[in-house]
Amino acid sequence: MxxxxxxxxxxxxxxxxxxxxxxxxxxxxxxxxxxxxxxxxxxxxxxxxxxxxxxxxxxxxxxxxxxxxxxxxxxxxxxxxxxxxxxxxxxxxxxxxDDDEVDDDVEDRVIGRHGHLDTEVSDEAALAAAVSVAAEEELPDGHEPEVVP
The missing domain is CATH 1.10.287.3510 (Helix Hairpins)
Incomplete structure (x- = not known):
């Protein structure tokens, strides 16, 4: 070659x-x-x-x-x-x-910020509380965290 x-x-x-x-x-x-x-x-x-x-x-x-x-x-x-x-x-x-840009995955940032959970969260209320605490720290404008049941 x-x-x-x-x-x-x-x-x-x-x-x-x-x-x-x-x-x-x-x-x-x-x-x-x-x-x-x-x-x-x-x-x-x-x-x-x-x-x-x-x-x-x-x-x-x-x-x-x-x-x-x-x-x-x-x-x-x-x-x-x-x-x-x-x-x-x-x-x-x-x-x-109407946009060509890939959105940032908010849930990945929440996991990255708090590390992985040692135990699996099976309670929806605990999951919603963890996501809301992470969302209060710093999320980009217009992004709301999704709570997946």
């Missing part, structure tokens, strides 16, 4: 990871696509270079390995289907919320 193609794959992986960690759904989808493109570049370049693998056209040792090419074609179809599904889900989310 050449240094240019290795650098291209590394750049695609790096940019894809950076975009995947953003809060906007459109950037997350583009980041996932860049990650899949980086994997495709890596697969194509992992194969041995040579002449096209046609039957009866030269020595078998001089032919390229067709397995990475077949894997890349499969990966392209899978990444296209995944991207299409994510775009449909992002569009539906945008229709419902």
């Amino acid at each position: 050449s240094y240019v193609m290795a650098g291209t794959a590394a750049t695609l992986f790096g940019l894809g990871t950076y975009l995947l960690l953003q809060r906007k759904l459109s950037r997350i989808i583009i980041g996932l696509s860049l990650l899949s493109h980086g994997a495709n570049v890596l697969f194509v370049n992992s194969g041995r270079s040579g002449v096209a693998p046609f039957v009866g056209k030269g020595d078998a040792a001089d032919m390229a390995d067709p397995i990475p090419q077949a894997l890349v074609l499969t990966a392209i179809v899978i990444s296209f289907a995944t991207t299409t599904l994510l775009l449909a889900l992002a569009y539906r989310s945008w229709l419902l919320t």
Whole structure:
């Protein structure tokens, strides 16, 4: 594999990871696509270079390995289907919320702030009290904690 193609794959992986960690759904989808493109570049370049693998056209040792090419074609179809599904889900989310940003999960912040509970809370009143105490500390404006029975 050449240094240019290795650098291209590394750049695609790096940019894809950076975009995947953003809060906007459109950037997350583009980041996932860049990650899949980086994997495709890596697969194509992992194969041995040579002449096209046609039957009866030269020595078998001089032919390229067709397995990475077949894997890349499969990966392209899978990444296209995944991207299409994510775009449909992002569009539906945008229709419902008129926003592209992923909301912060308040319950995760409550758990992170107070650590995990040593005992399982089976009483709904105790759970509601724990959530309300955590909500009083510092919740972003407009967010109300959910009490899940």
